[in-house]
Amino acid sequence: MRITHGIPFEICGGLWLAVFALSFGLTVPAFPQTPPRDALSLADEAARIAAVTTPATDFSRPEPYEARPGGAATGAADRSSFSQPLGNLRREQRLSFRLGEALFDKLWVQAPSSTQASDGLGPLFNARACASCHQGGGRGTVPSGPDEAPLGLVVRLMGPNGGDPVYGRQIQTRAAAGVAPEAHVSITWQPAAPIRLADGTQIPLRKPVLHLSDLAHGPLAPSTSADLRLAPPLIGLGLLEAIGEADIRTRADPADADGDGISGRAQVLGSTGGKPILGRFNWRADRASIAEQNAAALSTDLGLSNPIFPAYSGDCTPEQTRCLAAPDGGSVQHEGLELGQQAFALLRDYTARLAPPARRGLANPDVLRGKRIFYQSGCESCHRAKFVTERLAPDASGAVPPESFQLIWPYSDLLLHDMGEGLAGGDGAREWRTPPLWGIGLTQAVSGAHAFLHDGRAASLLEAILWHGGEAAPARDRVIALPSEDRAALLAFLRSL
Ligand code: HEC
Ligand code: HEC
Known part of the structure; x- marks a missing residue:
């Protein structure tokens, strides 16, 4: 019976705690x-x-x-x-994890393409891979000035009916051939009042100012607000x-x-069968499960249809007609989706x-x-x-x-x-x-x-x-x-x- 990874038995304080160690799964194997x-x-x-x-x-x-x-x-x-x-993953769980990792790192391409298993990107998208924003499973970084592209920082849109009536939930900065990217996003830094610590040290603070230019369909609706969100680490x-x-x-x-x-x-976040649904993911806890957030990311960040959000058009709204008419990458072997049930489950395993x-x-x-x-x-x-x-x-x-x-x-x-x-x-x-x-x-x-x-x-x-x-x-x-x-x-x- 091995007790713990490197925690000496003495620290555990005796048999009672040893029983604890066991019941909290601190042993290998579990x-x-x-x-x-x-x-x-x-x-x-x-x-x-x-x-x-x-x-x-x-x-x-x-x-x-x-x-x-x-x-x-x-x-x-x-x-x-x-x-x-x-x-503490078992062998077969490790295998699923690695397969999920490949999907997370995969660079998707636009449909139609000769590699059916990897197409379906867009029509609107922010990046070609999940890993582009969550590099190494970690958080995004911010640009130092207006000339640098934001990596792992997205523009979330909020309005009375969820997002913007024309641009949807998020600004996509990239698009498939024949469809215009929604906007160019850049950031400048605005100094905020510095804080003086008790020992006299001054700490300068700054906050980002978002600039949207080249908006494909004119300005955002007056009731829409736009906000930056950094990609969080996924551990x-x-x-x-x-x-x-x-x-x-x-x-x-x-x-x-x-x-x-x-x-x-x-x-x-609502309720199922009278039982309230508790949000716990994202900066505003607006997603209840990892699967649901993954599905939203596939749909809005990459433009890939999936078991939870099966629309090929991702974040295109009815106003975005060219976007809606763009070709999709659904294929029969993936239940007509761009990312089918099996791949979706593997991606969930990896991100979880x-x-x-x-x-x-x-x-x-x-x-x-x-x-x-x-x-x-x-x-x-x-x-x-x-x-x-x-x-x-x-x-x-x-x-x-x-x-x-x-x-x-x-x-x-x-x-x-x-x-x-x-x-x-x-x-x-x-x-x-x-x-x-x-x-x-x-x-x-x-x-x-x-x-x-x-x-x-x-x-x-x-x-x-x-x-x-x-x-x-x-x-x-x-x-x-x-x-x-x-x-x-x-x-x-x-x-x-
Ligand atoms: C364009 C950048 C970008 C891409 C690409 C991206 N994400 Fe994210 N991800 C974000 C941002 C930003 C958030 C935080 C969103 C929020 O708080 O509203 C986030 C949040 C998440 C979270 C929730 C983490 C937590 O701690 O609550 C998960 C899970 C996630 N992403 C998975 C994925 C998966 C899977 C993919 C690929 C299908 C992906 N992301 C692609 C930017 C990105
Ligand atoms: C009232 C609740 C609350 C208290 C008290 C609190 N925090 Fe936080 N903390 C938050 C929230 C909420 C955020 C995220 C805010 C945001 O992103 O705008 C945060 C963010 C952070 C972050 C950045 C995390 C990240 O992933 O970017 C650090 C570091 C942190 N807190 C440390 C501390 C420390 C140290 C203290 C005590 C001095 C403290 N917090 C007290 C709620 C709290």
Whole structure:
């Protein structure tokens, strides 16, 4: 019986915790996760889950299992860390992951073409591959000026009926032969009021200004607002999907009944059979599942028809007649779609099973001090450290899914928070979903640059914190007031995630 990956038994504190390690799937191969059989052991399990997910109070040493933010599913931490499979995938699951990766990296071509399996791009599209925006599984980067093309930054359109009546949900900057791209997108940077920290350091801030030119069908409707969205990193999404809804809702407090200044609202996207659908993906938590977001990305970013959004025309609206008349790449062997059911399932496997990386230097005294400051500043109120994922039913082959019943450390509550005027979107809405912070310290290594927040405006972790307002204003002010060594420790902690 091997207990854990490199976590000495002594830290686990004895047999009781060893049993824990087993039941949280920290063994290799995964422990057969038999659910408790009677009410007594169910209550016992609930108590154990509550105990391991309680916010930290002892900052003198790392917590048990903290080194592995994805539980048994954790991956290695290096340059390719955001493109590795979950650490506990079985052989056949690894194979599906690799096939899905090929689809994610594939450069699609326009129809008609001699390679039927790869055609169907457009008529309107932003990129030829998923990987163009989510390079290495990581986040997008931002252009430094108007001459550079935005990579991994898209223009989302919002109007009374969803998107723009003519341009649809998103501006596509590229198009198939015979169809005009919707617009040319560029960005300039506008300085915002710099922030003066308690130790006298001035931190300049900037925000992007969006410019749309060469609009193919004239200006946007007056009621349409346009907003930039950075491609987020894709690690650990299947684990986030495996968090129980009730567990997310327990932290929601829309009217701030407990008076702590932090409200947090669950994003409800409608309902099926009277059961509300909880949104948890994207910067506004406007997608309920990975599959649904993948389908939307295929349709709007690449223009590929798929099982959820079967229209060949993607984001073309009825006003865009040339776009609607363009040839499609549907083929019989893919159920008449450009990306059929089987490929869609493989793509889902890949995007769901990118591993959150192992922590680095978590026992370093500066990192531990930074962790204490993170908690004391109130960051954990939204960037919730720990969850235990639900027990998932065995898959078709009888295997327990790798995301099942893991103690995970995403540093997000997956709720929407009012982040103040400074971060308000083009539509004036100030609410954003707390982004997970796991892996954030590897941003530079994976993406070669730093771009944080929904539109990539923050060029450093400190800038990202200083933009926090609204419910998070008190947390930001505590960071502004920190002595410089404490601020450095907080940043060291974030870099260790
Ligand atoms: C043109 C750039 C671009 C391309 C190409 C692209 N994405 Fe994205 N992706 C984004 C942006 C921007 C977001 C955030 C959208 C939002 O918050 O509204 C996103 C979000 C996501 C998310 C949600 C992540 C999270 O943490 O909530 C998933 C999953 C995803 N994309 C998968 C894909 C897949 C699969 C493809 C290929 C079919 C793809 N993307 C192609 C830009 C892109
Ligand atoms: C009220 C909830 C709340 C509190 C408190 C809070 N945050 Fe955030 N944090 C958010 C939200 C929401 C965003 C995304 C905002 C956006 O993109 O415009 C965010 C974004 C971030 C980001 C950028 C993440 C990314 O992927 O781009 C970092 C880093 C961060 N927060 C760190 C902190 C730290 C450190 C603290 C404590 C000093 C803190 N946050 C306190 C809600 C909160």
